[in-house]
Amino acid sequence: MGADIHNLMMHYPLTLTHFFERSRRLWPQKRLATRVPGQPLFRYTYADFAERTLRLAGVLAELGVKKGDRVATLAWNSHRHLELYWAAPCSGAVLHTLNLRLAPQDLTFIINHAADSVIFADASLWPILEGIRDRIPSVRTIVIMRDAPEPRVPAALPEYEALLAAASPLRRWPTLDETDAAGMCYTSGTTGNPKGVVYTHRAMFLHCLAQAMTDSFGISEDDTLLHIVPMFHANSWCLPFTAVMVGSTQIFAGPNPQPRDICELVQQEKVTFTGAVPTVWIAVKELCEKEGWDISSLRTIAIGGSAAPKAMQLAYRRQFGVTMSHAWGMTEMTPLGTIARLKSYMKQWPEDAQYEVRARVGYPSVGVDARIVDEEGRELPWDGASMGELQVRGPWVVSAYYDNPESAERFTADGWFRTGDVATIDAEGYVQITDRTKDLIKSGGEWISSVDVENLIMSHPKVLEAAVIAVPHPKWVERPLACVVPKPGQTLEPGEIVDFLRPRLAKWALPDEVLIIEAVPKTSVGKFDKKVLRERYKRRRPNDA
Numbered sequence: 311m312g313a314d315i316h317n318l319m320m321h322y323p324l325t326l327t328h329f330f331e332r333s334r335r336l337w338p339q340k341r342l343a344t345r346v347p348g349q350p351l352f353r354y355t356y357a358d359f360a361e362r363t364l365r366l367a368g369v370l371a372e373l374g375v376k377k378g379d380r381v382a383t384l385a386w387n388s389h390r391h392l393e394l395y396w397a398a399p400c401s402g403a404v405l406h407t408l409n410l411r412l413a414p415q416d417l418t419f420i421i422n423h424a425a426d427s428v429i430f431a432d433a434s435l436w437p438i439l440e441g442i443r444d445r446i447p448s449v450r451t452i453v454i455m456r457d458a459p460e461p462r463v464p465a466a467l468p469e470y471e472a473l474l475a476a477a478s479p480l481r482r483w484p485t486l487d488e489t490d491a492a493g494m495c496y497t498s499g500t501t502g503n504p505k506g507v508v509y510t511h512r513a514m515f516l517h518c519l520a521q522a523m524t525d526s527f528g529i530s531e532d533d534t535l536l537h538i539v540p541m542f543h544a545n546s547w548c549l550p551f552t553a554v555m556v557g558s559t560q561i562f563a564g565p566n567p568q569p570r571d572i573c574e575l576v577q578q579e580k581v582t583f584t585g586a587v588p589t590v591w592i593a594v595k596e597l598c599e600k601e602g603w604d605i606s607s608l609r610t611i612a613i614g615g616s617a618a619p620k621a622m623q624l625a626y627r628r629q630f631g632v633t634m635s636h637a638w639g640m641t642e643m644t645p646l647g648t649i650a651r652l653k654s655y656m657k658q659w660p661e662d663a664q665y666e667v668r669a670r671v672g673y674p675s676v677g678v679d680a681r682i683v684d685e686e687g688r689e690l691p692w693d694g695a696s697m698g699e700l701q702v703r704g705p706w707v708v709s710a711y712y713d714n715p716e717s718a719e720r721f722t723a724d725g726w727f728r729t730g731d732v733a734t735i736d737a738e739g740y741v742q743i744t745d746r747t748k749d750l751i752k753s754g755g756e757w758i759s760s761v762d763v764e765n766l767i768m769s770h771p772k773v774l775e776a777a778v779i780a781v782p783h784p785k786w787v788e789r790p791l792a793c794v795v796p797k798p799g800q801t802l803e804p805g806e807i808v809d810f811l812r813p814r815l816a817k818w819a820l821p822d823e824v825l826i827i828e829a830v831p832k833t834s835v836g837k838f839d840k841k842v843l844r845e846r847y848k849r850r851r852p853n854d855a
């Protein structure tokens with residue numbers, strides 16, 4: 311027998327601290343900026359960012375934040391929020407990003423469930439906390455972040471810049487284990503109470519590496535990133551971590567960014583990479599068409615969170631020369647699952663065929679195993695036709711929700727996470743999300759994918775947005791109802807949509823009714839909120855007035 315050959319590499323913990331320290335050394339002169347309404351952009355360097363983050367770690371220590379304590383944020387996208395993104399986990403605390411669009415009772419539930427000990431809040435968002443501060447007993451301190459005096463905020467509350475100025479920077483980060491909790495995010499759950507997902511350092515570390523790969527989003531030091539995805543949504547798609555890891559120039563969209571702010575920042579700062587949900591890109595496209603903004607500096611727009619219609623992706627390519635990178639993910643997956651890259655030989659295909667591929671959500675990222683299963687849990691073939699629940703596993707996929715035993719049924723006995731999405735996977739490995747399990751429309755014996763019908767409707771030149779929902783039907787159980795929003799200044803008759811769909815859809819999948827509405831309601835993270843539409847039209851019968 312020879313000598314022991316097992317495990318002769320260092321055990322080096324995969325923690326965010328490594329990224330922070332490396333970045334601080336390598337790119338001190340690289341730049342970051344935040345949009346501040348009514349003022350020029352706030353600008354500073356990575357050296358400033360690193361120094362302030364170490365000071366912030368000093369502040370956390372002075373506030374009594376211990377390992378594993380939850381440090382919550384209620385804030386828009388900004389350099390301060392980025393400092394919290396790094397100071398909390400590298401100190402051994404857990405960054406808990408609160409969704410500022412939630413109803414007060416959900417926010418109260420989440421803060422209490424996570425037992426947050428400190429909240430860092432933007433002054434403009436103080437009214438949200440004011441209403442619930444008596445109901446969140448675990449919160450010892452609320453720190454206010456502001457660019458200008460805010461008269462509504464009680465003067466007694468500590469202020470971020472003052473604390474930072476008075477603090478001594480942390481001299482040495484604590485040694486952490488890679489399985490220590492780094493961040494926490496609650497899903498905007500549709501049933502029951504919101505559920506908490508806790509990201510480990512290891513999950514984030516590996517996710518950042520995978521996300522930056524050329525065959526993923528290809529994020530590099532050369533890029534100028536614009537952070538639009540709210541920093542409370544799904545770990546902000548991990549982009550604020552990946553961007554620091556690679557040393558990109560970073561721009562933060564600031565409070566409540568509107569489409570015009572986004573266009574202005576892209577044009578002025580020559581942004582090369584950004585990401586957001588499709589509803590944002592629908593609005594930006596409208597504005598670019600109307601006002602002629604130049605967004606051609608963009609190398610890639612990451613788009614996901616809900617389906618990115620082929621017609622919109624094609625329009626961005628043809629009109630603005632911008633390629634979209636369609637991806638699918640979940641809060642529970644840190645969040646990247648699949649990404650729609652073309653394989654090299656597909657790049658020779660006609661443009662239309664290429665965009666058929668791009669309209670799917672792509673193949674699984676390295677690090678993610680995916681399968682589809684039928685209702686009995688049997689694995690289905692990758693043939694592009696068999697449709698089943700998508701299940702995933704991997705080092706950045708949730709293994710249990712935080713303190714939530716009742717959600718155990720989301721995990722299979724053989725170690726997979728049930729996504730709740732219904733999908734097909736083709737022989738090339740490309741995943742097509744047909745629906746959320748609850749959004750599929752069951753008409754007679756046939757399943758109708760609401761996403762397919764929506765995407766077709768949104769390729770109509772007069773249509774801005776469309777959402778398709780199931781309404782109860784006495785004979786067919788459920789039938790599709792299409793809610794369609796025309797582009798501004800356009801008049802649209804329901805019959806035009808039906809005529810448009812007829813040659814493109816199976817007869818039974820044609821919506822029984824098309825309603826022209828003013829706007830599709832949106833969720834707190836900007837996705838179409840079909841719950842609201844289902845509630846609004848639940849008693850509607852075909853041909854009701």
Ligand code: AMP
Nearest residue numbers: 544614615616617637638639640641743
């Ligand atoms: P959240 O964790 O709130 O971002 O929601 C995750 C869910 O959003 C997934 O389970 C999908 O239902 C949906 N989703 C995310 N990306 C896509 C996409 N590219 N196409 C269709 N649905 C998506």
